[in-house]
Amino acid sequence: MRFTPSTEQRELAASVHALLSDADTPAAIRAWAAGDHAPGLEVLARLGKIGVDELADYPVELAVVFEELGRHAVPGPLIESYAVAPTLGIAAELATVAVPPHVPYALDADVATPFMVSGDAVCRAEVGARLTSVDPARRLFEVRPGEWVGNASEVVDLGVLCQAAQLVGLGRGVLEQAAAYVTQRRQFGRAVGEFQAVKHHLADVLVALEFARPLVHAAAVTGAAEDVSAARVAAADAAYLAARAALQVHGAVGFTQEHDLSLWLLKVRALRSAWGTQTWHRRRVLDAVTSPTSR
Template sequence: MRFALSTEQKELAATVHALLSAAEVPSVNQAWRTGDHGPGLDLLRRLAKIGVTELAEFPVELVVVFEELGRHAVPGPLVESYAVAPALGIADELATVALPPHVPYALDADVATPYVVDGDAVCRAQTGALLTSVDPARRLFEVRPGEWVGTAPADVLDAGVLCQAAQLVGLGRGLLDLASEYVTRRRQFDRPVGEFQAVKHHLANVLVALEFARPLVHAAAVTGESRDVSAARVAAADAAQLAARAALQVHGAIGYTREHAMSWALLKAHALRSAWGTQTWHRRRVLTSLRSR
């Protein structure tokens, strides 16, 4: 399959990127971590004004947007609100959805309307305890089924996995951007660190992994096949993890500090790797599909 973004899709990505670049997302993340949702909700309202919330029926455009959301590490129940809730017929402006066993907890249920898919039943969720996450900006809540509101389509999980895969590709690109900018500024032996061959190889490997994963995500958006969605998710998560390792390696200890922009991207990459199904489950899903052909 040959796939290339249209001019309109590229312009959509550029519009979202420009909005997020001007939004001081690191400070939005910091506020969201502490339970101050005001700046984050304001950012989501600005995204809604440019039509991001209206893309559920256009999967390619949706993954284009999610790449940018991931690249800037925007917090909030984005996959749930922009992809999963519309697939379930939920019209809430901001919603969060648990889909056990792969998504056992509801993300940010203290700020979004929570739902849970119980078998094929969609129910309003009753929230329980707040759980800790490796990423403090991901506030997870225990949920249990409440009032029945509808029936879930069989492919609703794929809607979330696809957008999360795009989010991971974008997150990897964001980490690569941070690493590339840092090694250009940092000097050693009177030379930018980025001129050293070993550093170039590390970052080139990340770029190759991301460029391999990205078309898989786009192809899965076109086909909608579960096998393609899982394959894209596996490649995207592996690429994001490689980007996180390389970015941390070239930054050194400063990358761990809470004040550095990279720290929240690292934590998000680690947390998302096991969200919406594990890598093992998605690999088995692909293998099962291939064996059945």
Template structure:
């Protein structure tokens, strides 16, 4: 199996990195958390201009018709910069749900143009993210239904607003696309871990103790190196799951990515010290998003159990890799 990215994938990552580096994403995330979605929606429109919003939208509806590998590349970079909003839902899951339904003709062109969407897929994703700004709000409950927002729930991440879903018009039957959501969230966690490592390295270089940068001390070097190793070990699992598409591979990727991102969060906070706890410091934008995504799209224990069930099952019951 080939895990290396091609030139077109690296170009997608560079384009997205350049766009987000110039977009002052921390300010966008703070505005989103404060109930001002306009800067975030403007950023969504810019993402649509470079094709990110339409990655999973079929070409006949104005999208690119890309596959899971391209989505993983994009979500890695969207996590590297803490872009707020229902990204997994808008870019991956809802387009996958609507692509095979007649309602797709109504909604998919708008999603390719940068309109946000959200979805609830109980039991593992019982609440819909940012339903108050979504153009399309769906719930998968014995079929795909349009939904209306019910009671709101707060998240550990101030930039995430969770809503109960009240099913309405039935759109039809479709695959739940749950594993696609898990895969994209895993890639997002990888990117968040990279962002945290970047912040920690910059701070370790700038902060000085005893006349030396703290990054020059062996204990700090080892902690940062361990974070890098964890992220690089998780990366091929995420890329491999994008290729195979099997549930066990997706769950294994999610577990590894979440653990690596969590380690990056703990080390970054340790390196920053007390300043990392302050609400004013940008570090918190990455920390809280890692904490929220670690339990989104299924818990770590559930995904571990699914991997265990797969590897202990008789050979005749093992899920075959999806054809590509």
């Protein structure tokens, strides 16, 4: 079983990273949160030109790409458009899909074509009220099933896999910002990053992320529900640890609206409970480990 990306997969990640490094994603995130989708849609259009929207049948490549999307905190219904919708046979340039009970609301239904998995059916969704998220760039909408458009397939695990990769990427992005900041901020005539306690905090984050990444890649290979949930738990915990450490080294300024770090922190907080709670995923892993067939 391969736990590390191949040369081609690393090159794919590098291409996505290079593209997003040239885009002003913090500005796109803030605009998206304000209801101006144009900058974000431009970023998504550029991703489409390098084939990111054609990877639904390649879960390992999806995981590699979603880590970079998380690293740059790209806004929009990414999991829904790049993974879930194609798997359901939905042809839409930008789609959002509610999959109750774990994904009860449609993300960005004001700009993406909304669908809903209801039982064994895929339906066009009728959009209701907009809801508030801890992350202003995650625009959630109530939906109810409308016209039937096809038969449903199991897509929760694919969505969770992509989200786990996204969380690893978010953790990386947060860690990179924290590492850059502690080399610039000075106290007592020294860079904060030279203090041993700060080094230990950031090293713990790096270790957590490096342990989570192979779990994500392994889950992409096996596709097993328990592997996907284990990867999600590790990725969410690592990203949350990264967020806490980054906020601690930045101080209160890191959570202000004016500071870019806050955009990553809010996204980590929101995604930690999306696509199933940590409790539900831990329960799935426990049930798999303790079931008679696993012994």
